[in-house]
Amino acid sequence: MKAIFFRAAVAAAALVTTSASAHAASASADAPITEADLAAHMRILAGDAFEGRAPGSDGEDRTIAYIVGEWAKAGLEAVPGSATPWLQPVPFVETEALNGTAKFKVRGRDFALADDGILLNGRDASVSLAGVPAVFVGYGVDGAGHVNADVRGKLAIMLFDNAPFGDKLPRYRERRQLLADAGAAAVLVIATDAVPWDALRESVGSKAMRLAGAKAGAPVSGFLSGAAADALFKAAGQDGAALRAAAKSPGYKGAALPATADFTAQSAVRAFASHNVVAKLPGARPDGKAVLFLGHWDHLGLCVPEGEADRICNGAVDNASGIAVLIEVAKRLGKGARPDRDIYFLATTAEEKGLLGARWFADHPVVPLGAITVALNVDTIAISPRGTPVATIGRGKPAYDAVVREVATKLGRTLDEDGEADAFIQRQDGWALGAKGVTSLMVGGSFSDMKLLEAFLSSHYHSAADNFSDKIPLGGAAEDADLHVALGRAFADTKRWRGTEK
Ligand SMILES: [Zn+2]
Structure with missing residues (x-):
């Protein structure tokens, strides 16, 4: 894994210095995101020390500290002008x-x-x-x-x-x-x-x-x-x-x-505040449009009655997997050629309580909603193996669909366009932004193979069994993570994506 990364980094440096087009070079220079990269974050976020990541718990403090630490390492910044850098308090x-x-x-x-x-x-x-x-x-x-x-x-x-x-x-x-x-x-x-x-x-x-x-x-x-x-x-x-x-x-x-x-x-x-984590990767040539990546950090906390051995709903797949992907995507985008447009990263609270953190963000956006050219939500992503076709929740805008198709195809992925995935459109944070007119997509393999998804939903989902283990399939998640790096680059590229459907 290390060797591949090193080679890719060297290749990137070589291409940037010799190629007239830094754009073309950067697109192929992102080091692949591996199963091990994702597993390392998931093991921590879904560990018992994080207590199932309930909003308002000690587990929230640990979760937030971890995400902020990793995003800062990736080169993201607090959104300028925020009275609470990195954090958006959400009152409950x-x-x-x-x-x-x-x-x-x-x-x-x-x-x-x-x-x-x-x-x-x-x-x-x-x-x-x-x-x-x-x-x-x-x-x-x-x-x-x-x-x-x-x-x-x-x-x-x-x-x-x-x-x-x-x-x-x-x-x-x-x-x-x-x-x-x-x-x-x-x-x-x-x-x-x-x-x-x-x-x-x-x-x-x-x-x-x-x-x-x-x-x-x-x-x-x-x-x-x-x-x-x-x-x-x-x-x-x-x-x-x-x-x-x-x-x-x-x-x-x-x-x-x-x-x-x-x-x-x-x-x-009880009144209390929980927090969305918000960060920004400033663009190299910002044009007033921005890409937003989001995923929910929260899960159900202690979810099993007292007296049972394991009382914690750790939420490894739901949604430590998505946060792991957003950390690694931030690292790739922060490291390679800087994208033209600003890219925002949002880790939401209280998704499990009804998309509440995302709804709060939609009502109190740190960037005007009209400036968000696309929101890409990542949730419950550790479901499928490598090679699973790419489904898109929120499909139907031809110009957007074309970008997804082109980016996925370039990565050797096939597309799942049967529309089944849209059954989940209301069950994810993108819905809160979509309701306010932001084009919100959820792209990847986890919502493509309904048999695999249903198998998870009818077993470990929202239970104390959603623990991290080596048995969780991360091949599809790693591939989808690479896909999101490439999607981020495509939608943030002012030459490639004009920023609107029309
Ligand atoms: Zn959930």
Whole structure:
């Protein structure tokens, strides 16, 4: 590995001095990024000392120190004029449920839910509601993404899974917020098999995080286990399976239940700041446009109940892998011929809480959003082996697609253009920037082979098993890292890329 690097560096120096075109030389001079390069960062970032990289934890401090240290070594700089160099504080409000009660009545008679079947979160320090009528709302939205039922003053019981009648419809957090905006007094989300109940309780059940200043949720929110929901439906004379089936229609209007609920909830409300890490590689000939690389540094922290041997969700693949790639990409771009345009690097916080760090950046950008010619997000990249075709989430702008195709082809990659990858478009930080008009792409092999991706998502994903190990496939990640170096060079090259789609 060292020998190859040395040869490449020497070759680069030779070409730069003898070739009239430093551009052409630099494009071929970047030392390949290796599996070992990536593994070295992942082992550290996903180590137990980083405690699963939860926002606001000691693990955050370690994570940030590591990223800043590596990016500084790579030659990146703090964004000029920042009051907090390298860091963008992101203010959060966290509510942690201390205790809560839910008492249901069906047709006026007490109905007891199994103790373990409900998780409650109060919006404020103390909440008390009585006689709230219950309505099952299915996915909570219709085919156009609008709230599908009258929920004002009511308890809306909503399904967790994505609505099956559209691929651009909001995910559960956004749907829960829409119901709150529509006046729901309480929103309970029916858990799904995709997230084990224990994991849900540990990761999102007891704590809720939102951006300070963001719209508040319903006074009471929480989760119902599938079994608890079915028991309530049955007592109310409904069949859970039939309700779920009916909800699959885009025109579903919900079903009022002959049930009411009383809620009390006490919560500890804490304001704290987490941080996005932001850095800049100043361009050699800046023209007012910039390239933005981003990936989330955060993960789920302690995610397993007390008493278990391994309580840490280390997030090796999700997303120590992406941060490792961004560190090595910064090193290559910082070292070779300096790109024309400014290149920004952003490591976001609280992606796992709903793209919150990226949303904050999109609302408080350190560079005008209109100047960002492309945002390239790197997330969950250690999935596929070398040779996997390149898929692009966010494809569809011909001029951009052409650059990706040309760069990938030059590196000997083939392209996957079936569009399957777009199923994940809302599940990644680029979505927050795309919503504000920034062309955001996620390019690489991890979202190309759906069998490999699904195998990860249905096993180690968001669990304590997402640990670093030599078994994690890094060949595809290394290839995708090289691809990002080349994409960075292409989009930052004023002669090669004019900076807009038109
Ligand atoms: Zn994740």
